[in-house]
Amino acid sequence: MKEFDDLIKVVEILRKKCPWDKKQTHETLKPYMLEETNEAIEAIDGGDPKKLCEELGDQLLHIVMHAEMAREKGTFGIKDVVEVIRTKMIRRHPHVFGKLKTKKILEIWKRWDKIKKIERYANKKGIHLTKLDDKKMKELSKEIKENERSKK
Structure with missing residues (x-):
């Protein structure tokens, strides 16, 4: 623009x-x-x-x-800022851009929180947010669950 x-x-x-x-x-x-x-x-x-x-x-x-x-x-630079937020919004809205089929606000919020948790974990591991595709998100989600189980 x-x-x-x-x-x-x-x-x-x-x-x-x-x-x-x-x-x-x-x-x-x-x-x-x-x-x-x-x-x-x-x-x-x-x-x-x-x-x-x-x-x-x-x-x-x-x-x-x-x-x-x-x-x-x-x-x-500014292009990086724009790209990070663009990919983040797509990733956080799987009910719009992905395969998740729901219109229930509570379900959307739960998914949003889960995605944010994965993003924080990725950040701690040094993984850039623009690299979080579906496959990587699933891998990290699995790691988080395994880590949580091992702490019990």
Whole structure:
């Protein structure tokens, strides 16, 4: 999307040319990120769509800024952030994108929790979330069950 690409370019320029933006780190931006989240919540509570749009934009700026700082260090970039959340949402919605056939909210929530548990386990094992296909998820689920049995 052109507007998003333009935002990325603006952030890249800010990181190169603005003394304040150049100086920022993940740590220094934490309080501002929290402030913007609180302002978005206030906009939701106030039922003000224009204000919510503005505050979501501020949050998006933070996401792009953090991704740009990471890209500068060679750790990840905005494309990685987008890919991680895209694959995560597909993985966490097997009732939409996979073989699970249910419309029951409780069943969906139980599956969501199980998937999150597998994701945390994968993270501890150093497995990148974008590598969690169905086969790997089943393997990790089995490992978790075996580990839980061995602790009893």
